[in-house]
Amino acid sequence: MNKILATGLVLALLATGASAQKPVKKAPKKAPASIKTLPAKAVAAGIPAELKQPIPFDPEVKVGKLANGLKYYIRKNTEPKNRAELRLVVNAGAILETDDQQGLAHFLEHMAFNGTKNFPKNEIISFLQSSGVRFGADLNASTGFDETIYQLPVPTDSAQLFEQAFQILEDWAHNVTLDPAEIDKERGVVLEEARSGRGAGQRMREKFFPLILNNSRYADRLPIGKDEIIKNFKPEALQRFYKDWYRPDLMAVVAVGDFDVAQVEGIIKEKFSRIPAVSNPKPRLQYAIPPHKDTKIAIVTDPEQPNTVVQIMYKRPEIKEKTLYDIREAIKRILFNSMIGNRINELTQQSDPPFLAGYSNYGSFLGDQDAFSSYVIAKDGDVNRAVTAILDENARVDQFGFTETELDRAKKQYQKAVDRAYRERDKTRSGSYVNEYVENFLHGDIPVGISFYNDFTKKYLDGITVGDVNNLAKQFITQENRAVVIMAPENRNAGSGQGKLPTEKQILALIDNAGKKLTAYVDKTLDKPLLSTLPVGNPVTSEKQIRDIDVTEWTLRNGVKVVLKPTDFKNDQIIFSASSPGGTSLYQDKDFESARFASTLTQMSGIGDYNQIQLGKYLTGKTVNVSPYIGETTEGISGSTTPDDLETALQLVYAYFTAPRQDTDVIKGFLSNQKSYLQSQLATPTPQKVFQDTVQSLLGAYNFRRLPLTPNRLDQVNVDRATAIYKERFADASDFTFFFVGNFKEKDLKPLIEKYLGGLPVTNRKETYRDLGIRTPAGKIERTVTKGIEPKSTVQLVFSGDFVWSSENATQIDALAEALEIKLTETLREEESGVYGVSVSGAYAKIPAQRYTFRIGFGCAPENVDKLIARTLAEIEKIKQNGADPKDIDKFKAETRRETEVQLKQNNFWLGYLSNQYFNNEDPTEILREAELLKQVTPESTKQAANQYFGKNFIKLLLQPERKQ
Template structure:
């Protein structure tokens, strides 16, 4: 949604632009573009955007944007825009066959995770992150983009092989959602061309098109005047500009280019209603769409108008969230937001997820009434004030992080400029503009937007539900009556606010009793007088971010037979708020602050987690202190939440989807149907007790002495210590010796096969699992990681590239240290039912090859490169360190293990992978679970 507050926060993030912007005359001033972005157009028509950015260091983000997607396909080409995207990874002038993927993997670029592309209705975008610290790599990256632009070989043999892959991608997209979408799409898109040109295309064409047909699409639309190159990263701008000019400047201008039609969705003024059901659809969803002509951002007045629009979205979002926090919520989830729709249109869209078919009218009524309420009475002045504070705070944060913003965060803005002429100001210019003009956005202006957005013209209502409940859904006539009558008697919004101190009494500060420093890691360990340990890692990775994690051992494993209450404990506590504030009041109290904090209770641990900025650190610590000492319970809110949850589970059980049946069956096999791992049911909710949850919560948070608090981010040791003494050193302490009771649930031993028959579509799912006992240590852990990656590479090559039998295949591994060492490997993929046996056999054969011969050396090199590159970037992020330190302490591992990675990677050899495969690809403990369509 391009004009939500969230997106406005990313309104550019570049260097200074001088603005002369009086309140008058904004409509005559064009939006200035950030001058730190080097832009240009080659003689042949190719546009380029280049920006130097050092985050992450020695990396660049490259994009090739083609202003051509599925909407341009002829009847005979349906699906070929997307197929063309695939073919650019299957042989180009400088990278024949699969050499492109091989080359990039050796540089540490992962296929799918890093190297990727997508095809939309109007565009195709290729994404390539590339290291810049090795000689020639960046130039090679530019060469890859150039090959994509005009060097696709489109070898008929490769086209034949790729048919199966694309058909499998199409197969995986089939199901209830797709069948229902096909029923209502033409209605909401007013029978426009967009409704007939879904990017996946038609299977009949994908199976039979001639190579000449896709070559025609490539020739017509992959041409210089429809392309842009984007390069953002740690490099010399002039050198990159020269590379782009050298490579792309050689592409000849297209003679007599085919006209690039800009398709539109007509507005006919009507209200259209679609009620669609499906036997495999378990949910009850309402979409209410008010379509509007697209509002282009051309002048500074448009920028200012979009501030009002963002504030509207924020306040409406807050009201919708409040509805879910009431004692009897009208829906499980609801939202109302103005933003992009498709083609030439925007839309104001309200969505609700009802708890069951009988609640659809209740949910739709709530949407209509909330829209009518704001249309009739508008927002209140305190609401607008809070929204402005939140907005300014988010933009101020972006401004403070302007030199620490990752390159990947920029590229989307240049893409929007090329495709949709959306300007990019730069964060400094936008922040200055906002400071000058946000106060001028008055309540009357924002309230007026409701009358613009919510009209009785160009509406679409879509109701989706289970086939079994078709008779319980409202009729079209009933929906039209509700549209005409609902909301006439709404009353004004009542703003539930409280202005009290977060803490009833000032904490009595403790003292730091010991301090140790690990120079290698840059970590300081404090012990406080109440026994709490604190790990501190100050960083300069972000200018305005501090992450907090505190963990104690125990969780609800210490309360046998109370799993259901345990699972919901932290949800119920959070639903009550904290101290004097209920949940809604707390959100309003924190408006304009960067404060996020909440408690958690899981099976094995309990704790609190949060994120904040240096200026709001004390408020965040107060909040976390309050969760320890002043939790609240709200019986009415919890009762409503649990009632909704029970209704939702009852409805899910009535309409069991193939994915749900398969997931539950797989879970039952892998856990030997252990009661502690069974999925929640409506009966589970009956066992949940709020009073008992409060007792469990207070028990687990009564003693902080076994907690380890970890702080990572932008703070100074001397400045943070007094705050730690006050808010953490004062936490309750009984010095009990706690740990968890591990349930010791692992995949069973032996050979197990299970086939589940469920589903209307001709598609299958396969999961293969091998597992066993394990000696947990860093040396074995790195071997298992390598084995997982080389098997993933081999199965993609075998099942996708050679067999053309899958779109994707996933290999994952898991190792446990406690209560005893255990490992498991899991292979999963989707495919045609008739190919299950062949692909399972091929998977097992590839595992046996590694057992017999070890991994290929080239695959080991790919794993090492990918791991080094991934770690190199991760080590410069706060999120990595907060998770690493917290988890390492919880597992009692060596904190310095991360420093051993280079040494550990050198231990990966052909022989070591052979030994690991022989040990861990365990034929004796092998599970195969398959989903097949229902027998007819």
């Protein structure tokens, strides 16, 4: 059904963790050859005959079905090279569980990794890690209400490994062993995953779901299930679900990647034809959300909910896209969403915005329903003002419609997006195609090729009129199937005043009476050049080639340095950044808040004669994103664009240096909203917020600059001082280094660089950053935060100290972190069944001081904290005694090599890598030493690293629940 997913409150709450999220239904964006225009004649309902044609299926994908009913999709795609994305899709999820199986669809997904016929116990994970596939990041699965999806990205340059990947998919389909001993071990892991999702959102969801879902089966089948069932179910219940629903007529295999299609089809036929068809299968029922005439209103509060949030949903039957006319109708909805989104965004640019955040959007909802949803976070808890403001904008569209100029901009922006997708058609990553075919199998969404879709939009986009789009509001906004959810802090109903929650009757009146005494929207634009005066540039005066990595360095006469890496990784992308030493470190504490907000306030104000709203309208139809920043030790610019829009991007860069703007109303509104948000966080702090504030403060040695932002600190922002600081930081470009990566030719780029970067102002001042002396405290420290209702704990263990900067030492830290994470996942998760996941990160820095930090984190039951910490420290001690397990070292090396293979073909990697190397004054060809550096990682080297880095500086931080009285 190729629609935009309404990403908001309710849909966010439908997710019950990483493995319980409904697949996103994408907006139509791609589509075979050319459109055949049929003879024009009138057809039923006024639809031209040519638009009644069915949507053509993308001819680049091979689709087939085996005799047992299993469907397959195969497409050759070489981005990334030597890689494939594989999926096993099962058209069965939590909605099919019986009462005694609630949570077992998700549990079964876990068990697929805990032993199959050909891969006993955890050998699937171990085998793939040894092949360079990371568990969690790459190898993963998800369970939703209606589906279960297993994802497996694999290399294709090893025929044996590639075929084994399909063996894993086949084993998941019908050879999961479901060993009772493994089931019992996995109970704790699943319970810990459920524990991690507990909190205010979960508690409130349990109250409002039955109401807004009209007591449908969806309200009673959350994929995460019920704890009591997870603890006590008999293995037979899980085996029954597997037998009933994991069957070939409910499965699809999707394979997209750099391979031979015929070969892959042969593998699929060989392996998956072995799955026997099921005789007399259980009917795969489809469940609906019953319609209702009345308005369902749920007002729920919780002591740990910090903000007052309102969502109003107008539910309606799901729109299925089958014909070309349906595609055209879908484009109307995309344009509608774009235009109303822009209007609502403008409300936040006022000096006193009516809400902290908000949107109105048409998209998928759940089951067989779509919804037009409006969502607001109320400012200062004022529900009446927030709801009135968002509904008035909806009503303004209903009463007066959009303007021709708004529609023209929306069309230009959408056509630009389609054009870019078309230009990148041979650079599209396999994962994008995989998702389209998954949606086709599960929901019937028809994947169309970008060539067709590009032709289609060029032919039909211009013909969409303002009247066409304006008519949508009346279709979307009705009194039937309406639902309202208000989530607020528990103390919101205490007392009186604007923060007191309305009653159901008041809410209904507020909605029904919205849109009174409105006037039409006025589309204010500015017709001026972006730059009032064009710069006088400076030429390139020196050039250096770094041929080993295809990089060129230029130095301009004004001192600006430019580092260039032309690539062909993307056809329509150029990304860039710039940095200069200094940042907020150069300012005293009294100016710190003004300094750290300086770039934000400046960017929100626009540039030159253009405020932010006008600038956005001016840039319509262009792909340009430029942002200034001021960090602690640097200031700079980051941005992205296309070859066609590069000059506009450079004009923006020049303007941010030379024509910053101060928009008093926008700044006042932004600071007002920020203060309201911070006040709500202080009034009802979540347990995680309190804990993270404690962690941040302690690790920052309670330095003023590491303490959490508060309303009082926000009051220290002096707008004039912030503007002055911004101008100071960007007054001298002579010590800036710019980096450009992407599809450009140096000869084409050079005159633009000389004109705009060569024209930047310089004073040739000599400055660098200031080391503020902020260090993680030394010694052994323990800190426990007691906060929270739910029986859940969070553990963070931190090791830190001085570091001798070198690539060799950095590689040893990376290896140690990865090997320890692999081992702790095996022990804390698989052996102890005490955590859902554990993270280990090793970080190191050269500037402002050479330091390292190891952080180990996990969530668990309060009663298991001490045991799991002890086990963690015991595993660290083993590495200190014997070094890391050679098998884990091999996994780290395989993962690193495979990751680097892909990264070396990514523009983002090169931009980040080059900027870091130059910032640290390191050799930019260091990446070529990776093989040499990996050879130096051994059990002995990790033993030495563990003894060096897991030393006396140890901080133990715990979040524990409040004790029940």
